[in-house]
Amino acid sequence: MIQPRSINILLVEDNPADASLFRRVFWRLEQDTWKLVEVQTLDDAIATYNNYWSLSQEQQTFDVVLLDLGLPDATGLDTLKRFRAALPNAVVIVLTGLDDENLALQAVGEGAQDYLVKDQVTTQWLLRTIRFAIERQNLFNQLKYSEECARSALEREQELNHLKSSFVAMVSHEFRNPLGIVRNGMEIVRQLLPEALEPNVEKWFNQIESATDQLVYLVNDVLLLSQMQATNLRCTPIALDLEDFCSEIIETTSHSLDDRLHSIWFDKVGDSVTVSTDANLLWHICTNLLSNAIKYSPQGGVIQFGLIYQKEHVILRVQDPGIGISEETQRHLFESFYRGSNAKGIAGTGLGLVIVKRCVDVLQGEIQITSQLNVGTTVTVTLPLTCQPAPAPERSKLNGVS
Template sequence: MASSVMQQDLRILLVEDNPADADLLQETLEEAGVLTWTVSHVERLDAAIAAIHQEPFEIILSDLSLPDAQGLESVIGLRAAAPELPIVVLTGLNNTDIGLAALRQGAQDYLVKGQIQPELLIRTIRYAIERSQIQQVLYQQSAAMAASMEGIAILNDRQEYIYVNQAFLNLYGYQFADDILGTTLDALHQHSGFGSLWRWVEPAIQRDGHWRGELIARRLNQEIFYQELLITALNDGGFVCNVRDVTERKRIEAEILQTLEREKELNELKSNFLSIVSHEFRTPLTTILSSVELLQKYSHQVSTEKNQLRFRHIVNGVKRMTHLLNHVLVFNQAEAGKLPFNPVLLDVLEFCHGLIEEMQLQAGDTHQIIFSHPGSQGQCYRLDENLLRHILTNLISNAIKYSPSGSKVFVNLVCEPQAVHFSIADQGIGIPPADLERLFSIFRRGSNVGNIPGTGLGLAIVHQCVELHQGKIEVTSEVGKGTVFKVVVPVVARLVEAEGVISRKFMPVSDSIE
């Protein structure tokens, strides 16, 4: 920086009302013979201010006693007009107090008239310009730190805060810098979970000169937030801290991870779907194919009973595939929000009687379905018959499927003014506790089902149908002893038709299922 000052064409503004002193100063510059300089001489403060606005200068040499400004008034006026220019005060009094007062007002240095030697003048000019440039850089850095959106703090060698910018205060919820200055790094981060944060930071700083990490911090109002903290060692033994609130970034990262996990889960579900559908279709198709082949080749050689048995195998295989396809169709409609909700006036007791009789015929003698309906006689409600059929058939068929032959399945119906309550209990294999959490997810089956056939679609469909009815479903189970499903379906109080759209009005349902 010094060399640049020495090489440039130095433009000096001399503010001096005494012609003799002005001539002496210019002669002193000539004697120095070091600088290429140009001097613009004015005698008044107002003339100096006008000159500053008209042309650039590197430095101002100014007398303290001017016709229109006395004492420190000249320094104050020049400083206001050109805050970036270095000012060297010329005084005829060998008074240190006056020189120091001028420095406090923004002058870079002062010289006593009559004692100015060429070397002293050049050195004073050079140092004044260099100090001014350094001060401008420091001011710009300080202004940048103060205006930064990132929290910035400076600590001394005892890890005490000696400077914090506004962003740092805002980050931690403080209003005034004095609330933080003097406190230590550990005191401000006592809730970070690190114990003594400095104990974690110090080894890395000694090794690398800095430490970077993410930690949980606490604002003054006790609000938790995630922060990224960078601590860098300074040459003087202090440290600078850069702090960012990364709470939003952590939230987005968590969402991305959840999305990736969901994508992974969907890929697994697709793989499971293909495997399950392939297996579930292959078995009945094999049965159908073999039965058809036997009928083609040997129908005329075997009894009518055997032929009828093979026809039943074909029919059962077709029914099984149709059942699977219906499940897939219903679930896809529900997932796409296209599963219709069409409540009609329904005698629930009569509906349940018919449904259970049908399922008892399908179960044959292997299981007994016991239906109870205390106090429910001829009561009609507006319910979606199709959704209700999906709910009950899936739950009852599961109860039969996962229960040993000869066991009983208990179906209970309770009709109340606001809702209809169903309970389906079996004496089957039960559901392991670890499987209960994701029981209603698509293609999820209990880990203890073994070779019992199934797609993992039934309970997912039940859950969707219950949700469409704005109902609730709960399950309790014990491995080896059985499972109980409780379903509450709220009653549609009335239907309001507006612009061709059916609006559903439900009676409230309590949060828990009794």
């Protein structure tokens, strides 16, 4: 059976009578449980503490130091300060001849675990004080270790995230030139071939163009998201006329998707006011929401795009009659690359709403999504009329593949 090790006590006391008092108190306790080492000066205390590990047979250190505040080479709180400066991890209980609560608080503030009034020491009180001091120090050490582990894990995670973002951005960037060559090459080949192609050839061309477009969208989204994660995205507000802004977005979205099978109805509610917000971030919000609404709606579907002015906010609402989003999928809407099971076969990256949410957060707004399977989805974005500018250097514009 393994015997519990003894508790090692360093008594720093120059008064023979006081030292004898503590010696007698420890003598009344089980002698195998305690090991008492006595010194009379601060310098000897520091030297003994440092050398005890190598000198003791079990290579142990002191569990507790009983430190008198009145020594030949140090007095008052300066004694504790000097000892703690030399041995910051030592468990210290200060000894004083005065029942001075203010002194005790100052000692604890300087790193002592507790204090004892020498002429009031009893066996049980000394035992309790020592054990509580050791337990508090052990708890402190555990908390410190946990904090260091958490900090180290956070630093590793941040480093990995930075490496991942840098790698994704680098790989995505390298796709841009090949994709541009493929796209331009397809346009040149189409111009050189007869207008009327055989059905199979036309089908192959369409498949290649569709796959190329899908890769372009993926690269754009990955590049944008990696830039958002790698940099501290900030709001750079400018004055905007939202009606003109939304009209331009509708025209651009319809043209970029070559959409002739859906209608976008735009509606404004409330008195128009100039809004101060980040046009680049707002552009990403609106284009992603409209393109999602078009992609997931049946042919002939009507997309409703609403602009609602309120006293201190403006609301952008996109409503579609599409396939809807299940309750399970709604719990993962803002997770990168996550797509619902009913979205299979529909082109998409699973990054659109992630980008939207990030942009909405930077603009100090809120996003709400309600949906029902086979009925449709409504996305409501509420933004302040004025986005507070960030006190930082101007960030680079987030561009995609043209």
